[in-house]
Each structure stands twice: as structure tokens, then as C-alpha cells.
Amino acid sequence: MRSLRTPVLSAVATAALVAGALVGGTPPAVAAPSPDLSIANVTAHLQQLQSIATANGGNRATGRPGYKASLDWVRARLDAVGYTTQVQQLSTSSGTSYNLVADWPGGDPEHVVMTGAHLDSVAAGPGINDNGTGSAAVLEAALAWAASGNTPRNHLRFAWWGAEEQGLLGSNHYMRTLPAADKDRIELYMNFDMVGSPNPGYFVYDDNLAGNGARDAMTAYYTSKGIAWEYIDVQGRSDHASFRSQGIATTGMYSGGETTKTAAQASKWGGTAGRAFDPCYHRACDTTANVDTTALDRNLDMIGHMVWLHADKDYGATTPPPTTPPAGTNLLVNPGFESGASGWSGTSGAITSSASRPARTGTWKAWLGGNGRTTSENVSQQVSIPASATAASLAYWLRTDTAESGSTAYDTLKVQVISAGTTTTLRTFSNVGAGAGYAQFSHSLLAYRGKTVTVRFLMSEDASLQTSFVLDDTSVTTS
Template sequence: MHPSSSPSRRSSRLRRATAVVGLCAALVGAPAAAAASRAPVVPPVVTAAQVMPHLEALQRIADRDGGNRAHGTRGYRDSVAYVQAALDKAGFRTTLHRFTHDGRTGYNLIADWPGGDADHIVFAGAHLDSVPEGPGINDNGSGSAALLATALEVAKSKLKPQRHLRFGWWGAEEPGMIGSAAYLKDLSPAERKRIDVYLNVDMAGTKDIRNWLVVDDDPAAFAAFDDYFKARNISTIDIGIGGSDHVSFGDAGIPVGGFATGIDDCTHYTCDRIENVDPATETTSTNAFISTVWQLAARH
């Protein structure tokens, strides 16, 4: 038999053993914690039930306000009020940027999500106005709804992006990209320089489409959109900068990305109503936009 140890020596050995166990646990846990912090944030996925109600709201606004949501009309002002109320409730900082076109006051709605590096901004946008001839539910209520659904998912997820997230809904774009150009004109050169990339969504719910039209300018944005669609066996066509709200940003020297689902037979006519939007296409477009915003916001 071995002789018994003294109480003081047993206590000392116990303290050393406890310390060793704690150190080992810390060393094992540290890499796991670091790996967890580096794990990519998985973007949420929405359903038509989360997107289409925004289009239904814009249709109701057009129906009660003269049949359209064009620049300078009550229909457009009510459209802005609807989107702004949803964003304010979700915790965004919203501002109205005013400009004048054709003798009437126009409004761009800007929404900033708190947090992220303000010197590196991911800016997502869509035009909210219609033409005087119709309610503009696909052109571009569909893009505005996809953008709003994306912003609300940011709030719901309590996203903490590396880069600052800003969203914009443009007015008077149908007359020739007036609202977005006015907004950029009022930014200082330093403020424009802080925008790393602008992402645009225009006509997100066209029926019977075969190809999504993806803007090929900013490499990261193009890859994010193109990869999303191709992973789902959806064909794409590369397009340059032209024909939508991102033109103003491109002209200002800001890298741009985005997509559209193409023009339909009701574009700029009274038949561009809620029935003119395919819910499945609208939902696919919205999830593509969410996925890309999540990816680009996580990069520094």
C-alpha cells in the first residue's frame, strides 16, 4: 500500500488538475467559437404570402386614387406613405428626399438600417411610381414590393451587416429616371464615394418569362444574382447598364447590379394590375434579392 497524502498536498493537486481541465476546455472551445463566428449567415426565404400583400395594397391605392400612382398624384404619395409606415414600424430610419419635376413635388423614400460601416454602403432600390395610364403593379410595384419584403426581412432577422444597408424607393422615374438622378445630385462627392454598390430590381413578377435579365457591372453583385438563378436551373441573360433606375448610379460612377424579369404586354397600360403579376415569379425574384443583399452586406 502507498502511504496516504497529506490534505494540503491533495488540495494542491486538485487545484492543478482543475486548472488543466479548464485550459483544455478553453483550447478546444476556442477554435469552435471562432469557426462559429466565421460561419456565413444564411439568408431567410419568403413565400408569396409575405410579398403579394404589398402588391395588393398598391393596387388598392391606385383604385381609390384615380387608377394610377404616377408622379405628382395622390396615388404616388399614398404609395410612399404605405411603404414608409411599414419601414418605420420595423425600425428603419426613414427620410423623404424632395425634388421638383414638371412643376410638381416628387418624393424619394430613403430608409437606413442602423449599423454597419457607414463608409461602405450597400444601396438597394426600385422605382415606386407608375405611368399616368395605369396602376403599374408589375412596373414597378413588383420591384418595390420585393424591395420592401427584403427590408422587412432585414429587420425581422435583426441583421448585423458589415456594410451599412440603405434602401430607396424612387419617384418620377417613369418620365426619365428623374428621382434617382435628383437624389444623387444632392449627395456630396464624399457621400457618393461611400456607396460601394447599388442594387436595382425592376419588374420582378412578369408572367411566362424564360430568362431573368441580370445587370453585368459590379462583379460581386452579378455573380450573386447569376449564381442564385442558375442554381435553380433558371436561365439568365446578361445586360449592361441601361433602361432603369441603376442608370443614374452608373452615370455617377457607382458600381451597379440588379435584374428584371422583362417587359410584358400590359407595361404602361391600364391592364398592369395585380392580375398581371405571377406570384411564383415575384417570390423567386424577392428571394434572389434577399440572398444577394445578405451576401454583399456581409462583405467588408
């Protein structure tokens, strides 16, 4: 899973809510008996990924030989059972990376159900929980489907993404290069990034956008098995974000990373309170010893259930292509931050209603900096610029307060656009020339029409005096 300082949690579904669903609620119907996928097979897959890492410098990171070896091994397994596989190559700052996409023959090509996981590790270790567990579980679901003899109503596609740890580069590349008509055919994308954490939780993606029907099917499955769950808003931390930004329904599951398990969560799920869900997150100790087999087995069967369920889901008539937003529509989600961090990715706590710095309108804003120590903070959001746009503009209001003096730029805020792995800085603000109150700034984005880009506000502060960059009332509009 892509690293952020802290994951941003949504409202949590408590044990009482789970109990309510069991006793008095009416959860969505759970389909006919789910497949019991083989935990022994998945364990063998993880051992193979560990062996690949061990033979290739201890990791399976983007640009390193262990990543390509991992991809080649997964592809060979899929080719052997009848999948049509495609390898997509992309360039990154860490070297060449690859996506692997596998299609099962048959099923209605107008209704595609995708299941995916990122295959790369960080350079520090073999990445067995993050994300060998997701990759191996998705592989086993694909192999089990091939062996089942079932004929799906919908077309099944599985994917293993490269360069997720570099900023979702693989899945972004896939969606950026996929023809619009093919995007419209994807009914659902399910993402599995870390599903066997050693001190596990059971977190279901709840990003308040498309895909709540699939989300509810997942929580209903856990409830039917007596497994408590919580919602989590993972925002831009994993590859589902590349699909969500295109309006495609998404869901997924996460067993926890670097954050600390609370006493309430330990009471509900077992494990150790006050300890990270994965103490080896992004470390050399993320080996085959860093997996909870019980959690992995439960989540493996959940993944099988979701694939089987949505393979035969009736999606009805083909959904028409999305219409171009009317001219002047603000394409950003939650542009004034009044819904907290919803729609935005980046540094936890940067979007705040703290009264110490006033918002321009309302009570919420993005407050970057103001720490008086060496820090880097950011907020960002993906946005698609219509190909038909004749004008496109990013606008925002900024207030800069500083304790610095003189003409040296000690602290900076960069306004950036990230497209196809390339970062362009539109403007750099600093402590120099900080003034009273908010001022509005704007930049043309017309060069990015027809593309999905990330708009990012990136703050860097040095070790001395503080500078606060307070951002509010953002917009991306087109005509």
C-alpha cells in the same frame, strides 16, 4: 421601367453557358443559405398598392395623389420596424415627386450597400408589375432584415425612387444632391425594376461597367437554383444609371417588358413565344392580375440572398475618392460608337454600322432620321463635369443629308443638355442648309461644372421627305 422604343440587348448568356457553369465552370461561391422571403407578404403589399391606385384615379403616377399615398404607406411600414427614413422632395413637369430613403441602424458607415426600386407608375395604370413588384420585393427584404436580428458588417440603405418614368428624375436628384464623400461610401447599388412579369424571363444587368462581382453573384445564385438567365444591357432605362454614371458598382434584375419572347426563350423559361414578356406594360391592365407569382417568388428570394450576401461582404479598406480625370480626357464612354450602343441610351437601332451612311471614322455612327415619316429619335449619355474644371467643351462631327428643299425647317436635330430636370438646347440643326460631308461643332459646358448632366441629340422628322443627321466622333473634354 422608363420607356424606350426597344431595350438594347447585350450578348446573351445562352442555355449552353448555363449548363457549362453547372457542369464544368466555376461560378462564384454562393453564400450560406439565403433567406426564404414571404411571397404571401409581397402579394399583400401588391394588393395594397393596387388599392391605393384604385382609390386615386387608377394610377400611382408622379404628381398624382396615388404616388404620395404609396410612399406614405411604405414609409409607415419601415418606421414601424426601426428604420431611419428620409423623404426627398423634387419638382417635375408632372408635379411634385418624392424619394424615400431608409437606413438600417448600424453597419460600417464607410461601406454602404444600397438596394432600390422606383415606386411610381405611369398615368395609364396602377403599375403593379412596373414597378409594384420591385418596390414590394425591396420592401419585404427590408422588413425581413429588420426581423432577422442580424447585425450587418456594412451599412444597409434601401430606396424607393420617384419620377423614374419621367426620366430617372428621382434617382438623379438623389445622386446630384448627395455630397461627394457620401457617394464614395456607396460600395454597391442593386436595382430591381419589374421582377414579376406575366410571361417572364430572367435578365441580369450586364452594362460592362462597375459591378461585375455583384452581377456574377446574382447569376451564380440563379445557376445554383437551376434557373437559366440571360444578360441584358439596360443602359439608361432604370435608376441604376444614376449610380453607374458616378462610377458606383451596380447590378440588377429585370423580368422583361414590352419586347417579344422568342421561341428559344420560351423553351428555356416556359411561357408563350411571340408574346410580350409583359403585354400590359404601361397600360391600365397592369394590375395584380398581371404578375407571375412563381417568377416573383424566385426573384424575391434572389433579392434577399443579394442583400444578405452583401450586408456581410468584406470590402476591405475604404476606397479613396476618385481622382479628377486628367485635362483633355474624353469623358464620354464609346464616343465614336465603335462599340455599338455601349455607354449610350436612346432609340434602339440609331447607332449603326450600316453602309448606307458613312461614318466619319471607323464603321459605326449614330444615324438619326432618314425615315421620311413622322418620327422622333435620340441618343444620350450622362457625364460628370469636374468641379475643378476651368474649361469644358462638348464637340461632335455632324453630316446632314436631305431630300427636302426650300427654307422651311421640316426636320430638326437639337443638341441638348439636361441638368436638374431642365433641358437646354445648345443648337438646332435642320434640313435647311444641309451640306456635303461632315463638319465639327462645339459648345461650352463650363456652366455645368460640378454637375452630372445628360448630353442628348434629339431628332424630329415630319411626315414628308427624309433628312438624315449622322453623328460621329463626339467628345466632352475639360481643362
